[in-house]
Amino acid sequence: MLDDLLRPAFLAPATLLAGYLIYTAWQVLIWPSNLPDLPIVGSKSSDWLPLLQARWRNSTNYAAVAHEINTLYKNRPCLVPLGGSETIVLLPASETQHIAEQPDAVLNMPQPMVQGLQFKYTVRDQVVVEEPLHQKIVSSNLTHQISNLLQDMLEETEWGFEKHWGTDTAGDSSREVPVFDTLRRIIGSVTNRAFVGLPTGRDPALVEAGMSYAAALPQEAGKLRMYPSFIKPLVAPFYTKRTRAHTKAFYDVLMPEIRQRLHEYDQYQEKNGQQQEGVKNTTGHHNDFLQWSIPQAKAHRDPRMAEPSTLAGRVLMLNFGAIHTTSFTITHAVFDLFSSSQETVDELRDEIARVLAQNEGQWNKKALLQMEKLDSLVRETLRLNMASTFGVPRLVIGEDGFTTRSGVRIPRGNIIAVPGKNIGRDEALYPDADTFHPFRFADKRRRSRGEDGQEVKYVKRARQAAATTDAGFLPFGHGKHACPGRFFAVAQLKLILGYLVMNYDVEMLKERPADIYVGVAKLPPLGGKIRVRRREWTA
Numbered sequence: 001m002l003d004d005l006l007r008p009a010f011l012a013p014a015t016l017l018a019g020y021l022i023y024t025a026w027q028v029l030i031w032p033s034n035l036p037d038l039p040i041v042g043s044k045s046s047d048w049l050p051l052l053q054a055r056w057r058n059s060t061n062y063a064a065v066a067h068e069i070n071t072l073y074k075n076r077p078c079l080v081p082l083g084g085s086e087t088i089v090l091l092p093a094s095e096t097q098h099i100a101e102q103p104d105a106v107l108n109m110p111q112p113m114v115q116g117l118q119f120k121y122t123v124r125d126q127v128v129v130e131e132p133l134h135q136k137i138v139s140s141n142l143t144h145q146i147s148n149l150l151q152d153m154l155e156e157t158e159w160g161f162e163k164h165w166g167t168d169t170a171g172d173s174s175r176e177v178p179v180f181d182t183l184r185r186i187i188g189s190v191t192n193r194a195f196v197g198l199p200t201g202r203d204p205a206l207v208e209a210g211m212s213y214a215a216a217l218p219q220e221a222g223k224l225r226m227y228p229s230f231i232k233p234l235v236a237p238f239y240t241k242r243t244r245a246h247t248k249a250f251y252d253v254l255m256p257e258i259r260q261r262l263h264e265y266d267q268y269q270e271k272n273g274q275q276q277e278g279v280k281n282t283t284g285h286h287n288d289f290l291q292w293s294i295p296q297a298k299a300h301r302d303p304r305m306a307e308p309s310t311l312a313g314r315v316l317m318l319n320f321g322a323i324h325t326t327s328f329t330i331t332h333a334v335f336d337l338f339s340s341s342q343e344t345v346d347e348l349r350d351e352i353a354r355v356l357a358q359n360e361g362q363w364n365k366k367a368l369l370q371m372e373k374l375d376s377l378v379r380e381t382l383r384l385n386m387a388s389t390f391g392v393p394r395l396v397i398g399e400d401g402f403t404t405r406s407g408v409r410i411p412r413g414n415i416i417a418v419p420g421k422n423i424g425r426d427e428a429l430y431p432d433a434d435t436f437h438p439f440r441f442a443d444k445r446r447r448s449r450g451e452d453g454q455e456v457k458y459v460k461r462a463r464q465a466a467a468t469t470d471a472g473f474l475p476f477g478h479g480k481h482a483c484p485g486r487f488f489a490v491a492q493l494k495l496i497l498g499y500l501v502m503n504y505d506v507e508m509l510k511e512r513p514a515d516i517y518v519g520v521a522k523l524p525p526l527g528g529k530i531r532v533r534r535r536e537w538t539a
């Protein structure tokens with residue numbers, strides 16, 4: 001037996017395997033060879049295996065991590081080991097602009113997201129991840145079409161509120177509603193109205209599948225991240241059951257619509273001659289993300305782009321990116337607003353009523369732009385309630401790594417970030433930073449008007465708008481990879497929040513319910529409720 005084990009045919013592969021396992025364990029657990037030599041958040045001077053021990057402490061007490069980052073590492077870089085094998089190289093706030101300005105050949109944007117969310121296992125059609133054409137449509141068509149989409153979005157908002165919050169204005173007809181659960185349904189159908197139009201965008205099965213996919217994906221990814229890469233393909237089928245089921249449910253509703261649209265598109269092309277390059281040449285029947293995606297996909301050299309499942313995968317990917325982020329933000333905004341003061345609500349109502357009167361009662365783009373207090377409230381809520389602790393996460397891919405402004409070299413293969421949440425609460429940038437001041441940015445805008453009260457300092461004023469990113473405001477990221485959907489998201493948030501304020505009386509809360517912390521993420525009070533009653537009001 002021993003002789004058999006000592007035979008080269010067995011010994012050579014066994015040694016190789018043992019070496020590989022030891023190397024992997026060392027890399028994952030002890031010290032990856034490319035990790036820079038920086039202080040470790042969560043470690044103690046007495047630790048034998050500082051990275052491993054800190055990883056364990058950090059994954060069990062995230063509040064301590066946040067406190068340590070905020071007190072010890074405000075102005076110097078450090079390592080933040082998290083659950084699984086992930087270690088973030090956290091750089092000080094002063095590096096934000098420098099990071100945002102790096103070329104894609106040095107710092108990569110999608111990879112931290114692709115790895116963190118384990119897209120390899122949680123996304124069915126990998127071509128959507130490899131070739132994210134949908135992002136271009138979001139930053140071009142969707143953003144440019146906001147003013148044309150607003151009427152449809154308003155119709156969907158009205159439909160959603162009437163369904164979920166009721167229409168009875170009688171004195172004793174108030175009802176308690178779960179904030180997050182009802183608003184995410186409204187946002188789900190408003191968003192899908194812009195993505196795939198009626199009737200499919202309002203189909204409860206589609207909205208439910210999109211929301212459930214968005215909820216399940218980060219949870220399943222979190223579990224998968226705990227395993228080393230070579231084990232993942234083995235365990236993924238067990239851990240991705242929910243995302244796979246929700247993907248199927250979503251595709252089941254959407255595919256017939258996509259096939260029909262592709263068919264109509266081909267017929268139209270046949271009748272009207274060759275299509276032009278680009279995304280403008282649609283059949284003209286629909287004005288939504290799906291329709292803009294078809295000519296883009298057809299013009300691509302890779303025929304997989306125009307497969308119905310690829311197009312469905314893009315809509316699902318956008319549901320993932322759009323619905324939870326917007327629903328979390330509006331839930332925070334509702335709790336922030338209705339635990340502030342009735343005067344604040346009245347001030348908002350005055351502004352909205354005045355602006356609508358100036359715009360013939362229309363919730364159009366111009367009116368939304370003129371609602372500066374509402375815009376300010378959205379920006380203030382985003383500032384205070386950034387979901388992730390880390391801002392502008394990027395993977396270092398440059399051959400020579402990435403060198404910070406202060407001269408620290410971060411080798412290739414590391415994920416860097418800045419403390420985004422802390423930046424939003426910096427007293428130097430935002431006096432009384434921990435307090436919700438809904439009109440903080442509207443006041444700043446007012447102060448930047450010309451001395452004669454004219455709106456002369458346009459650029460300065462636009463800097464205070466909710467969708468504008470800067471190194472001190474990172475909820476939408478910053479730089480060329482900043483969220484391309486932010487203009488759509490802000491328009492939607494203002495429309496829905498404005499509609500809510502004007503059409504419902506909400507009982508003020510004595511205290512804002514507490515947020516929920518899940519690892520590095522801060523979520524709004526997902527189970528929180530408020531008491532509402534329909535108001536008699538017409539624009």
Ligand code: HEM
Nearest residue numbers: 135321322325326329392475476477478481482483485489
């Ligand atoms: C309040 C709502 C939203 C928040 C807070 C948010 C936040 C973010 C953040 C932080 C990023 C990463 C940016 C960076 O690292 O610099 C991002 C990327 C992205 N977001 Fe949003 N987002 C929101 C709504 C939306 C909506 C409505 C859409 C689509 C209609 C969307 C589509 C995307 C896409 C496609 C990316 C990837 C961009 C890239 O890889 O270059 N987001 N978003």
